[in-house]
Amino acid sequence: xxxxxxxxxxxxxxxxxxxxxxxxxxxxxxxxxxxxxxxxxxxxxxxxxxxxxxxxxxxxxxxxxxxxxxxxxxxxxxxxxxxxxxxxxxxxxxxxxxxxxxxxxxxxxxxxxxxxxxxxxxxxxxxxxxxxxxxxxxxxxxxxxxxxxxxxxxxxxxxxxxxxxxxxxxxxxxxxxxxxxxxxxxxxxxxxxxxxxxxxxxxxxxxxxxxxxxxxxxxxxx
Numbered sequence: 659x660x661x662x663x664x665x666x667x668x669x670x671x672x673x674x675x676x677x678x679x680x681x682x683x684x685x686x687x688x689x690x691x692x693x694x695x696x697x698x699x700x701x702x703x704x705x706x707x708x709x710x711x712x713x714x715x716x717x718x719x720x721x722x723x724x725x726x727x728x729x730x731x732x733x734x735x736x737x738x739x740x741x742x743x744x745x746x747x748x749x750x751x752x753x754x755x756x757x758x759x760x761x762x763x764x765x766x767x768x769x770x771x772x773x774x775x776x777x778x779x780x781x782x783x784x785x786x787x788x789x790x791x792x793x794x795x796x797x798x799x800x801x802x803x804x805x806x807x808x809x810x811x812x813x814x815x816x817x818x819x820x821x822x823x824x825x826x827x828x829x830x831x832x833x834x835x836x837x838x839x840x841x842x843x844x845x846x847x848x849x850x851x852x853x854x855x856x857x858x859x860x861x862x863x864x865x866x867x868x869x870x871x872x873x874x875x876x877x878x879x880x
Contacts, residue, residue: 698860699736703729705853709845721840728832751824767819774812775862781805782855785847798847809843 706729713722735744781801788794813834820826836842846854 696736698857699732701853701856701860703732703736705846705849705857706732708849708853709842712845712849724836724840725842725845728836748825748829751822751826755822755824756820756826767815771812771815772862774808774815775858777808778805778812778858779855779862781808782858785850786852786855788850794850798844802844802847805847806837806843809837813837 706725710722710725710729713719713725734740781804784801785794785797788797813830816830817827817834820830
């Protein structure tokens with residue numbers, strides 16, 4: 659399936675999950691420090707650059723262009739006023755389309771997302787712990803189908819959460835395109851990259867804070 663070049667500028671890679679932890683809602687949420695975001699963006703930029711190089715090396719020029727464009731935009735929008743402008747745009751989309759949601763319903767989806775990320779982290783931990791290239795190739799061959807299923811589950815949970823037209827939905831659609839149609843997960847596993855593990859770990863930690871806060875709020879209401 660042919661995939662077009664992502665719109666420029668695309669929403670920062672994978673920010674849609676962690677944004678929920680900093681935007682106003684009826685639940686008091688912890689606010690992560692800016693260095694958390696910059697770590698996430700740095701890892702994402704490194705990962706997408708390596709994916710772009712991998713795709714170029716095997717002759718996938720269109721796939722390489724997509725990955726490099728996303729990486730360049732992550733770098734562009736992760737500093738200075740561009741960073742805050744992007745956050746403002748996505749934050750307004752959230753307030754307009756999603757802030758009214760029932761906290762318990764949103765938390766249910768977030769718990770599922772954390773579960774999916776835990777499963778991905780477990781697999782990536784196994785992969786990055788292997789020293790032999792042969793062992794890594796064999797591991798990916800055995801486990802790719804399972805991890806791909808988990809990654810798809812995560813994406814479609816996000817599609818259910820962010821269904822209204824706007825930056826958040828665009829970000830989820832971009833992620834869906836690269837994972838489901840573009841082979842992003844396969845590329846990341848081939849790289850054996852710690853960058854992907856780091857990205858998912860940060861997102862998992864942030865979403866875990868959200869679900870914990872939401873759970874505590876719900877108990878208080880009872």
